[in-house]
Amino acid sequence: MSQPLLKAESLTIAFAGIKAADNVSLEIEKGEFLAIIGPNGSGKTTFLNLCTGYIRPVSGEVYLEGEPITGWAPRRIARQGIARAFQIPQLFTDQTVRSNLLLAIASRQGVWDGLKPLARRRYQEEADELLELLGLSAHADAIAGTLPEGLRKLADITLALALKPRLLLLDEPTSGVSALERFSIMETLMNAMRTKGLTALFVEHDMEIVERYADRVLVWNSGSILAQGKPAEVLQDPRVVETVVGVA
Numbered sequence: 401m402s403q404p405l406l407k408a409e410s411l412t413i414a415f416a417g418i419k420a421a422d423n424v425s426l427e428i429e430k431g432e433f434l435a436i437i438g439p440n441g442s443g444k445t446t447f448l449n450l451c452t453g454y455i456r457p458v459s460g461e462v463y464l465e466g467e468p469i470t471g472w473a474p475r476r477i478a479r480q481g482i483a484r485a486f487q488i489p490q491l492f493t494d495q496t497v498r499s500n501l502l503l504a505i506a507s508r509q510g511v512w513d514g515l516k517p518l519a520r521r522r523y524q525e526e527a528d529e530l531l532e533l534l535g536l537s538a539h540a541d542a543i544a545g546t547l548p549e550g551l552r553k554l555a556d557i558t559l560a561l562a563l564k565p566r567l568l569l570l571d572e573p574t575s576g577v578s579a580l581e582r583f584s585i586m587e588t589l590m591n592a593m594r595t596k597g598l599t600a601l602f603v604e605h606d607m608e609i610v611e612r613y614a615d616r617v618l619v620w621n622s623g624s625i626l627a628q629g630k631p632a633e634v635l636q637d638p639r640v641v642e643t644v645v646g647v648a
């Protein structure tokens with residue numbers, strides 16, 4: 401049987417005596433689109449931080465396709481294939497969308513390589529392909545800081561994809577975006593995911609988005625997984641309704 405793409409085993413971390421991850425174990429299969437939901441302060445972001453190396457667990461292990469990556473530096477984990485698009489977009493706001501993307505591609509390859517004409521042409525082709533995939537071709541020359549929030553989020557995701565990740569982590573891909581725009585962002589994202597055969601884990605507060613797009617949902621509560629499974633079933637679970645859905 402093939403390895404899970406990501407495996408977390410008994411992860412535990414506490415801040416000031418409060419367990420933000422309490423013996424958390426889970427597996428993510430290749431190609432899955434997995435949502436994490438849970439009340440504020442339940443440990444969703446902490447789990448992402450444990451996977452990306454921003455926090456070290458007190459105990460437990462994280463494996464990427466069977467390789468233990470616990471305690472590795474964030475940069476090394478990113479190079480190894482876990483990319484994160486943050487809730488607050490990380491674009492250089494005074495640069496064009498394309499320049500941002502070229503920088504991200506160059507940083508993956510080693511920047512000096514990018515100064516060679518052949519490499520530069522290859523990067524430009526790669527950037528154009530990613531911009532098209534995320535529906536941003538018409539905005540390639542726009543200054544990133546002038547983009548509306550929804551497009552900024554998609555531009556931020558292109559930066560994460562430029563790392564050619566095996567696993568993409570997304571912090572609330574639709575937060576701060578109008579109700580109308582939310583679904584079009586998700587459709588574009590899903591299309592890109594399918595085209596690239598990507599695996600992603602996303603934190604989300606919007607249950608409609610979770611129900612419509614996630615293959616599986618994990619419900620966090622007080623640093624533990626309260627429930628998991630298909631959204632249509634999990635979101636009806638009375639414990640989940642009480643702790644998350646009812647208060648969202």
Ligand SMILES: Nc1ncnc2c1ncn2[C@@H]1O[C@H](COP(=O)(O)OP(=O)(O)OP(=O)(O)O)[C@@H](O)[C@H]1O
Nearest residue numbers: 415418419420438439440441442443444445446447
């Ligand atoms: N670096 C840190 N230092 C101290 N406490 C932290 C740190 N990171 C998280 N915590 C605490 O751990 C708990 C879980 O926080 P976390 O941000 O993971 O929750 P969350 O589910 O992502 O919340 P939200 O939905 O509000 O973003 C909270 O009590 C939080 O205050």
